[in-house]
Amino acid sequence: MAPIVEIAHVTKSYHRGNRAIPVLMDITLNIDEGEFLALMGPSGSGKSTLLNLIAALDRVDSGTITVGGVDITVLSESELAAWRAVNVGFIFQFYNLIPVLTAFENVELPLLLTNLSRGERHQHVELALQVVNLTGRMDHYPAQLSGGEQQRVAIARAIVTDPTVLVADEPTGDLDRVSAEEILELMDRLNTESHKTIIMVTHDPRAAKKAHTIRHLEKGFLNNVLSQAPL
């Protein structure tokens, strides 16, 4: 299968005062279409930074990242914003829902940037909420939902635009075991049934087990050891 994400010789540093702190060093990685990849590693290893670079939330110092044939390292801020809206679905550890919007409105949020009519938007939102099995709670505000339900709304928001890749940063990090299992099942379903490419950062070996491939990052280097999660 052709790689949908191609990362070539990427480096990234953060600056504290005049001091540059290297976070990623010469990372090269290909992710195939339909793959479910888990990025693991200790805190500070650079896995979230790598995820942010793939999702175009941050910029590389050097190297290139191509997603779906588009070199995102050369795009302007405004081009990146437009690109993200179409190509990337985000799932965060703390759900990151807008508290003053209902579940329905939160899921609708990315669609407001499209040319869809109100009716079409509503169809898409209802479908996404059906996928995460939350149609009965679409009028609830985030504060009225459990952690697992909030994360399911976040997943619905991530998939509503049918993006090229789904990126998940510790999606089960703030959930109890049962809810975490439900979220992982859901992500697995999205991967197997809808063939979504998923890139997940996690500390949790149980979460990583759901992925097809596990890559380890350590001190900014990507381990060459490729673990194959048991399917």
Added chain:
Amino acid sequence: MYFLKLLFRNAFRHKLRTSLTILSITIAILAFGLLRTVISAWYAGAEATSANRLITRNAVSLVFPLPLSYKDKIRQIEGVKEVSYGNWFGGIYIDEKNFFANYAVESKTALELYPEYILPPDQREAFLRDRKAFFAGRKLVERFHWRMGDIITLKGTIFPGNWEFVLRGIYRGRDQNTDESILYFHWDYLNETLKKTAPRRADQVGFYIIGVTDPNRAAEVAVAIDKTFKNSLAETLTETEKAFVLSFISMSDAIIVVIQLVSFVVIIIIIAVAANTMSMTARERIGEYAIFKTLGYRGWRIAGMITGESLLITMIGCFLGIVFTSPAAKVFNKFVGTYFPLFRVESKTIYMDVAASVLVGLCAAIVPTWRAAKIRIADGLRRIG
């Protein structure tokens, strides 16, 4: 619609904070509106003047009179349609605190020159027939609960003695800005009395009111009048009625400037209050703005959300401020109505309220918008959790 809903919900996320900010803006707009109304009231007399009228007074000072004999000479000048004359009487009704403007005027010509005073024909006839008659504005009559035929006494300050008058007419203003709180009586009554009590002061007038045939020629006529009396014992100064009124207003220029400054200071203070609220709001929501950016929202959309919320809060405050300005002005008028007969909230003041509120809303959003638009997504997301 979606974003309007979002703006409303965001604006009232911290109900107490938003309510207090709205209250501050309401009070500020109220204060701004009242101060602007005071300034408008100050200039109301000038606004009510007619371009068809000129005022001629003694060139040295208004306190010096002009001979009555000038009347016929003025009437002969080309461009003059009608000439009336009068004196500021300065009478006190019962007590000094009951101040109102009162004039002795040559009645028939004065009524012709002031068509904005609507006097019913029967009252006009009654007034013209009775030597001791006076007519007064509706507001003045209501203020002292006078009735037709009532005899009132004014204590003269410039013309000593107790002067009795009979109410024969009540005028209404033709225009909104016509002053309805002035008393007029016959100049002949004043002059005849002076002939007996102070003959040296008789046959002299305080000012001439001149009606011109063409307002475009007013300046030319004014020059001609002053030229006629050049090198006489009482040289004249002729100006448009508006310039005449403005010359009085200019005496209190410093007070008006102070009021104007205070009204702008009120706006600056409220910009600071609103900016503080919006800064706190934006700081708390940096993480949310990062989420919006993550989803593909560009800086200008986030700027629109912050600016929209800021404008929403200020416009609610503005609306309430405007709603309360008129009732507050009425209360205010009860205390200062003596000095400001035309104390009314003008539509110009409302427009200024709205403009000031928009300014406050925009200024308050500048810094938070800049911060939110500039925040890096990764940094913003780190603030969540």
